[in-house]
Amino acid sequence: MPHIVMESIIKSYGDVRVLDGCSLSVEKGQVMTLLGPSGCGKTTLLRTLAGFVEPDAGRVLVGGIDITALPPNRRSVGYVFQNYALFPHLTVAENVAYGLKVRRRPGPEIKDRVARALDIVSLGPLGDRYPAQLSGGQQQRVAIARVLVLEPDVLLLDEPFNALDAKLRLSMQTELRKLIERLGITSIFVTHDQSEAMMLSDQVAVMRAGTFEQVAPPLAIYDRPANPFVATFIGRANILPVGLRAGAVVDFPAVVAERPDGPADLIVRPENLTLAAGRIDPGTGQSGPPGTVLFAIAQGPTIEYEVDAGFPEPLRVTVNRRSGEVPLAAGSPVSIGVIDPAACRVIERGTP
Numbered sequence: 001m002p003h004i005v006m007e008s009i010i011k012s013y014g015d016v017r018v019l020d021g022c023s024l025s026v027e028k029g030q031v032m033t034l035l036g037p038s039g040c041g042k043t044t045l046l047r048t049l050a051g052f053v054e055p056d057a058g059r060v061l062v063g064g065i066d067i068t069a070l071p072p073n074r075r076s077v078g079y080v081f082q083n084y085a086l087f088p089h090l091t092v093a094e095n096v097a098y099g100l101k102v103r104r105r106p107g108p109e110i111k112d113r114v115a116r117a118l119d120i121v122s123l124g125p126l127g128d129r130y131p132a133q134l135s136g137g138q139q140q141r142v143a144i145a146r147v148l149v150l151e152p153d154v155l156l157l158d159e160p161f162n163a164l165d166a167k168l169r170l171s172m173q174t175e176l177r178k179l180i181e182r183l184g185i186t187s188i189f190v191t192h193d194q195s196e197a198m199m200l201s202d203q204v205a206v207m208r209a210g211t212f213e214q215v216a217p218p219l220a221i222y223d224r225p226a227n228p229f230v231a232t233f234i235g236r237a238n239i240l241p242v243g244l245r246a247g248a249v250v251d252f253p254a255v256v257a258e259r260p261d262g263p264a265d266l267i268v269r270p271e272n273l274t275l276a277a278g279r280i281d282p283g284t285g286q287s288g289p290p291g292t293v294l295f296a297i298a299q300g301p302t303i304e305y306e307v308d309a310g311f312p313e314p315l316r317v318t319v320n321r322r323s324g325e326v327p328l329a330a331g332s333p334v335s336i337g338v339i340d341p342a343a344c345r346v347i348e349r350g351t352p
């Protein structure tokens with residue numbers, strides 16, 4: 001039995017359906033990430049789980065118990081808000097103690113639990129400071145401690161790193177991942193940043209317009225995206241309109257597709273393509289169409305090419321760069337190849 005189950009959640013505001021039948025389950029101790037563009041319903045779904053939003057239809061279960069009708073304060077769900085919402089006039093320790101005071105816990109217990117929560121987020125010595133005297137990363141940790149001190153069964157985090165600069169983000173992401181693993185607390189995490197989702201999650205739910213496009217472990221989504229939207233939202237991808245004939249892709253005969261002849265979309269990652277100078281077989285045995293270099297940029301370990309290969313959009317090809325190698329000039333004729341045909345996806349035309 002999964003720890004968290006959301007069943008066919010529907011929510012509309014006016015005549016706009018914001019959640020359109022979302023179903024999700026999360027195993028105990030796992031991190032699920034909701035990933036999707038702004039406005040797709042991530043926060044609304046998280047707030048439904050916390051009890052701040054009442055769904056029009058569907059059920060929410062935690063630990064097998066239906067909590068759909070329970071108010072937020074009767075749910076054992078901790079919610080770390082997008083802007084940390086710390087009380088500026090209270091010290092760090094008082095901020096963390098706040099929820100326990102509201103619950104009228106005895107003084108010595110509060111002191112103990114606050115000290116432990118601050119230790120967990122490595123803020124032990126800073127209990128007497130005020131939020132304004134802390135860095136962004138430290139304020140973030142106070143916000144997390146304030147939730148952990150209540151010992152929730154479930155931890156919800158809504159874009160918790162948005163306010164942090166890139167470097168701090170990276171270290172906080174790693175810290176948070178370690179913390180969640182150590183505590184074994186079932187967590188749902190919201191982001192619109194795909195690399196953050198890849199790094200933090202056991203499972204990723206890719207959302208678009210109130211529904212899930214794919215729910216799977218992050219690498220499975222990267223390797224086997226369900227459709228072009230998912231493929232371009234997680235990592236970079238070429239989405240090529242191709243024809244199928246006799247069980248193979250016309251332009252890339254090495255890519256087989258057990259489908260009837262007709263139009264399809266081929267999804268191929270830039271690093272799964274090769275490129276060789278001249279109109280020759282690139283030597284992989286997986287020859288593809290001839291092309292012409294439009295643009296090339298060397299990035300140290302790789303070269304990023306844009307190639308005109310007769311498709312509506314330039315083909316993006318990432319090749320590993322050998323020491324001393326300079327990119328082929330624009331206008332150079334090249335041959336395109338596929339490294340691993342099995343890693344390509346062929347999707348019938350008409351799928352979103």
Ligand SMILES: Nc1ncnc2c1ncn2[C@@H]1O[C@H](COP(=O)(O)OP(=O)(O)O)[C@@H](O)[C@H]1O
Nearest residue numbers: 013014018036037038039040041042043044045
């Ligand atoms: N209380 C509300 N009243 C009306 N519309 C809302 C409300 N909350 C969210 N929405 C709308 O629902 C959609 C999804 O919002 P949200 O869940 O915040 O998306 P996300 O977190 O993915 O950016 C948006 O179009 C937003 O404007």
Ligand SMILES: [Mg+2]
Nearest residue numbers: 042043044158
């Ligand atoms: Mg949001």
